[in-house]
């Protein structure tokens with residue numbers, strides 16, 4: 001890592017510390033995440049965690065809505081091994097941006113931002129077979145042009161896109177509590193990409209409400225209660241997977257619930273916008289909107305081009321991604 005001059009610390013979380021840094025050779029400013037606790041020493045579990053994040057990031061390279069990995073390094077210094085992920089430097093998190101803004105995003109701006117997040121999710125789910133599993137405003141970055149990029153693939157994993165070859169059971173719990181889908185709160189271990197689209201519904205609500213989390217639960221059961229109280233159970237009991245859920249018998253599921261209050265919570269949102277919000281926040285995983293389906297709803301398809309002033313450069317970037325996923329030579333980011 002002697003190729004990089006460390007600048008200021010820009011973030012810190014459970015899995016690592018992130019610094020802004022400058023490449024001594026090119027002068028490019030990057031973000032370097034040093035993974036916490038990594039010391040090599042043939043600890044297979046630590047290595048697995050590092051490689052999984054690096055491989056998911058590597059798979060996502062070139063998509064304009066997914067943070068770009070530049071390199072992954074294992075640094076053999078005296079006393080152990082340190083693991084680093086070198087990424088493009090993007091900018092502050094969406095959580096920070098919403099705090100600083102302190103007021104709701106207008107609907108057209110919310111649509112522009114949601115389009116970017118859903119395009120990133122569609123690529124992860126449909127082209128790459130990646131589940132992010134920790135989508136939240138802290139894990140979305142805002143670049144200098146106001147465009148969004150999903151980051152922090154520390155909880156992500158590859159999944160079988162062909163559901164007849166499921167690689168479940170997956171880890172539970174995943175996803176930060178406030179953004180956790182009902183099936184996860186009920187203990188599901190064979191969940192799918194719906195866990196990411198539920199989290200995107202929570203982010204959309206947060207954009208529309210000026211940064212107030214939609215379901216700020218204090219425990220898993222409190223979280224589930226808040227979800228069911230706000231959006232109803234949405235017929236989750238008749239979902240074929242419901243009976244297998246470890247917490248299907250919980251008294252919380254037997255309690256009668258009023259119909260969804262979501263519309264009352266967002267009275268100013270257009271009918272087309274509400275169609276997307278309520279589709280993402282559908283308690284039943286099998287009827288919840290996928291990222292691809294959400295992007296086909298009239299809220300997006302009928303929107304004017306003025307909604308996406310940034311279309312040009314992002315499309316160029318998207319074309320590079322499409323060429324790569326379509327089989328062009330893979331980039332050689334992982335240099336461990």
Ligand SMILES: Nc1ncnc2c1ncn2[C@@H]1O[C@H](COP(=O)(O)OP(=O)(O)OP(=O)(O)O)[C@@H](O)[C@H]1O
Pocket residue numbers: 010011012013014015016017018031033067087088089090091092093134138139141151152153154
């Ligand atoms: N490429 C980047 N450009 C700019 N800032 C970044 C970048 N990557 C991460 N950050 C900042 O660092 C913070 C922490 O990064 P990251 O989420 O990857 O770490 P983490 O340890 O997994 O965090 P958590 O435990 O909260 O999930 C982010 O919220 C963001 O503010």
